[in-house]
Amino acid sequence: MNTIQIMPAPPSPTTTLSRPIELYVFIDPLAPNSWDLQAIIRKLQVNYNQYFTLRFVLSTELASLNVACQRVNSCNSEYEEIDVSHPVLPSIAVKAAELQGKKAGYRYLMKLQEYVLLNMKNVRSCSTLLEIAKEANLDIQEFQTDFQSLEASRAFQSDLCITREMDVEEVPSFVFFNENIEDEGLKVSGNYSYEVYEQILEELLDGELICQQPPSVEELFKRYHTLSTKEVASIYNITEQTADRELKKKMLQQKVDRINYEESSLWRLK
């Protein structure tokens, strides 16, 4: 029977419908061990991205921020440049980058941590933070405005509020919320191995986790830009020697650059 039917409105699209877990990772962007932590987070994302949304919360120790601002004057022939340096600036810069979207913020954070790891420049100074924004492919004009805006500093304050609200006392800490709103969030303070976080995820989902196939190496580098040999080996479940060999091939194909770091290597998308 053909009758006129009123089409029901399609369900509104939602952002988290298929991802039952909310994960908050509390970090100090300048912490020296943050690269290892990123490796764990990336592996969780590569394998189990379908299960969780991720939100980084910047929770720098306030005492360490309570220092005077330094002005670094440098004269050049045409005009005098004044560069300001302060430990709170990297956090504000991450929040300013985030105003262009979470992914932009994440790209910025990773680039910043790469600078910290390689100890290339003073990441507390405005000039370096701007340079990182360029490297992270941000809308530079917007970044410069936002970096000095009330919104970026409010966003950072808001992160500190979340830190307090969830009783987070050390970095790194992970807080997991499952779908069941009657359950409390689970806080995991300190550094643990990848397997521990994997197990917690499994426990919260109450079922066996389905691990996704890792993307191609090219895709992986497009997503994360800079990776260590160890990380690549861990993501593809291969030995470091094999990973090193494969990455060398990519280097010969002019796809990645090698950066020597301590006894290991970092590989950066060209």
Add this chain to the structure above:
Amino acid sequence: MAVTIFTQTSCTSSKKALQWLKENNISFTEKRITSDQLTLPEFKLILSMTEDGTDEIISTNSKDFKNLNCDINQLSIQELYDIVKDHPKMLRSPILVDEKRLQVGYNDMDIRRFIPRKVRAYELYEMQRLSLEG
């Protein structure tokens, strides 16, 4: 920070979301962007909570969007804002945002994320057990 809900006139999902917030005693601020222009800080606040920038919040099916006939990926944030503030109906509705998350549209399961929850520390012995199992 309380929840901010960006609504549009005669939008059923907006009404449902507002109703839900009231029923659950969640404090919120409503901003009806079809009558009260979206500000740049508000637009940036929304953007900062999206995964990918614009994909989640722009309604590509809307008349406003189709009439524009432009590639939004080519626009700067300022240019995009200039368009959105004059054509608020190209945004999906409602958009709910607090300091932790963004939700677009109304879904009675997902909106429950806005109910405040407590946090408990994962006990060390639980962790040890996991380490042993792992």
